[in-house]
Amino acid sequence: MxxxxxxxxxxxxxxxxxxxxxxxxxxxxxxxxxxxxxxxxxxxxxxxxxxxxxxxxxxxxxxxxxxxxxxxxxxxxxxxVNTTPERVIRAAEEILEEVPVPAEVPEGEFWEWAFDTEVLAVVCRLREGLLANCRSHARKALRALLLGALHGPRGKTKRTYFSNQCQRTYAPKPNYAVTFWKRRDLRPEPVDVLGIIRERADRYFGGERTRxxxxxxxxxxxxxxxxxxxxxxxxxxxxxxxxxxxxxxxxxxxxxxxxxxxxxxxxxxxxxxxxxxxxxxxxxxxxxxxxxxxxxxxxxxxxxxxxxxxxxxxxxxxxxxxxxxxxxxxxxxxxxxxxxxxxxxxxxxxxxxxxxxxxxxxxxxxxxxxxxx
Ligand SMILES: C[S@@+](CC[C@H](N)C(=O)[O-])C[C@H]1O[C@@H](n2cnc3c(N)ncnc32)[C@H](O)[C@@H]1O
The missing domain is CATH 3.40.50.150 (Vaccinia Virus protein VP39)
Incomplete structure (x- = not known):
């Protein structure tokens, strides 16, 4: 076989x-x-x-x-889904226009250490836009792409995840993660959310030729x-x-x-x-x-x-x-x-x-x- x-x-x-x-x-x-x-x-x-x-x-x-x-x-x-990187990126931009400020941002120590404040606000806007409407193929593609980028390692040279240092496969347990970040003084840093979306949209949808x-x-x-x-x-x-x-x-x-x-x-x-x-x-x-x-x-x-x-x-x-x-x-x-x-x-x-x-x-x-x- x-x-x-x-x-x-x-x-x-x-x-x-x-x-x-x-x-x-x-x-x-x-x-x-x-x-x-x-x-x-x-x-x-x-x-x-x-x-x-x-x-x-x-x-x-x-x-x-x-x-x-x-x-x-x-x-x-x-x-x-059947879509293109351009449509996925456009979907993200559209949502950010539709939701200029998030209605709800989670609070508490975990969230303060897990994400940079600005990054969390953008993530919340994308979340709210997708919760309101995730019907198109481009939006479904964007949703999965964001789930993949939400948490993961910080990377030595380049940031490809939104979170502070985390595992990518499973979510951190809040108390454990906060202690880990504090001990190492690992503060969350700003990342370019749209830049990460662009790169990932190209990687995952750019070469796909099947339906x-x-x-x-x-x-x-x-x-x-x-x-x-x-x-x-x-x-x-x-x-x-x-x-x-x-x-x-x-x-x-x-x-x-x-x-x-x-x-x-x-x-x-x-x-x-x-x-x-x-x-x-x-x-x-x-x-x-x-x-x-x-x-x-x-x-x-x-x-x-x-x-x-x-x-x-x-x-x-x-x-x-x-x-x-x-x-x-x-x-x-x-x-x-x-x-x-x-x-x-x-x-x-x-x-x-x-x-x-x-x-x-x-x-x-x-x-x-x-x-x-
Ligand atoms: C071993 S994983 C499958 C992994 C999959 N082969 C892959 O490559 O990603 C088992 C899956 O069964 C799902 N599951 C567990 N109980 C279920 C149920 N009663 N009905 C439908 N899905 C269920 C879990 O949510 C989990 O995603």
């Missing part, structure tokens, strides 16, 4: 913003490139940052993505409601389901993204909720919920559809991931056809390596099943 995306002219858009536990683009791309035929629909019911949707786009295939996290939905939507087709849906993939919102032609026609459910024990998707969630309209503080997320109380309960997803997914699939998913666990939870896989497929209409260790084919880029700093991931497996429902 062609296990790389080498030879592809441009895949920059996939990196518009990092996401926890994203899988490498080569995983869905290689499967779809080798086996999918023209016009076949692709689905990812836990789409995260939309890696599968982007792989489908690169191959000219229409796709649907589902995720219950607003951050995941915003990032995935950007993987399907996005399909839809990203915000919803709970265990529940029927979200499947009723499928785009015309997709329901009953899904041929490929390429996904990775949350790993057992990995349940901090929302709190770890609290700053991006704030940008999308959430509260200016860590959100400890788990709304719409798979519960992780025991391996049996976890498997039962994934099972519900496989059953729902089967209902929108064409006969003979293929399900491929990458799965693992984290070391701090004692559970056998393969047992969870077997239980999750039992009696669903999906027949397990192959288990393949994910191995180290993508050394250094495996999903495991993107998992939380303290919880190392266990071995990962790629699971193949066929819809015989």
């Amino acid at each position: 062609d296990n790389t995306t080498e030879g592809l002219a441009h895949t920059a858009l996939n990196g518009i913003a990092p996401y926890f536990t994203m899988f490498p683009l080569s995983f869905p791309y290689a499967i779809l490139k080798e086996r999918a035929r023209e016009g076949e629909w692709v689905l990812d019911p836990f789409c995260g940052r939309g890696t599968t949707n982007y792989a489908a786009r690169l191959l000219g295939l229409p796709s649907v993505g589902i995720d219950s996290s607003p951050v995941a939905v915003a990032l995935s939507e950007a993987k399907l 996005g087709r399909g839809k990203i849906l915000r919803g709970d993939s265990r529940e029927e409601a979200v499947y009723r919102r499928f785009p015309a032609g997709a329901s009953g026609a899904i041929r490929w389901v390429v996904t990775s459910p949350p790993y057992y024990g990995m349940n901090t998707y929302l709190p770890d993204q609290w700053l991006r969630l704030w940008f999308l309209g959430g509260a200016p503080e860590v959100a400890y909720g788990a709304e719409g997320q798979i519960r992780h109380s025991s391996p049996g309960e976890f498997a039962a919920q994934i099972r519900r997803v496989w059953m729902r997914v089967g209902q929108v699939c064409a006969p003979g559809a293929q399900l491929v998913f990458r799965f693992g666990g984290i070391r701090s939870r004692k559970a056998d991931p393969l047992e969870i896989v077997r239980l999750s497929l039992e009696g669903t209409g999906w027949r397990l056809t192959e288990l393949r260790p994910a191995g180290t084919a993508d050394a250094g880029r495996r999903q495991a390596l993107h998992i939380a700093r303290t919880d190392r991931a266990k071995e990962e497996t790629d699971v193949f099943a066929r819809w015989e429902g």
Whole structure:
């Protein structure tokens, strides 16, 4: 199997913003490139940052993505937009004209240390403009681009993020971050927000020659409601389901993204909720919920559809991931056809390596099943 995306002219858009536990683009791309035929629909019911949707786009295939996290939905939507750097920059300028002063700026020590005052005001204006209207492709592209630029390392020579020194993949815990900045006397510095937008718009949208087709849906993939919102032609026609459910024990998707969630309209503080997320109380309960997803997914699939998913666990939870896989497929209409260790084919880029700093991931497996429902 062609296990790389080498030879592809441009895949920059996939990196518009990092996401926890994203899988490498080569995983869905290689499967779809080798086996999918023209016009076949692709689905990812836990789409995260939309890696599968982007792989489908690169191959000219229409796709649907589902995720219950607003951050995941915003990032995935950007993987399907058709726009240009000029339009994205124009969208930012338009918003800054529409919102000359922010209605609301979060206050407190964290915010004073996290962003320069002027930078925070511009970020708030962009946030308010996008919350009021994020309908066009250019605005959706801008929103994801801003989520990717919101927090990250300061960089030695050039500023490419809006924040003070931070991780880029997950948001800082406020108390910890303030102590860190104070100890090192790291004060937030002014950055050129529009300049960063221009550069990122060029990087992510400048060379993109493919067209996005399909839809990203915000919803709970265990529940029927979200499947009723499928785009015309997709329901009953899904041929490929390429996904990775949350790993057992990995349940901090929302709190770890609290700053991006704030940008999308959430509260200016860590959100400890788990709304719409798979519960992780025991391996049996976890498997039962994934099972519900496989059953729902089967209902929108064409006969003979293929399900491929990458799965693992984290070391701090004692559970056998393969047992969870077997239980999750039992009696669903999906027949397990192959288990393949994910191995180290993508050394250094495996999903495991993107998992939380303290919880190392266990071995990962790629699971193949066929819809015989
Ligand atoms: C392992 S990540 C997927 C990462 C994705 N493969 C990528 O490359 O970005 C699992 C995703 O499942 C989502 N999720 C968890 N429970 C869900 C549910 N009940 N319905 C829909 N999405 C859910 C999480 O928000 C998270 O984005």
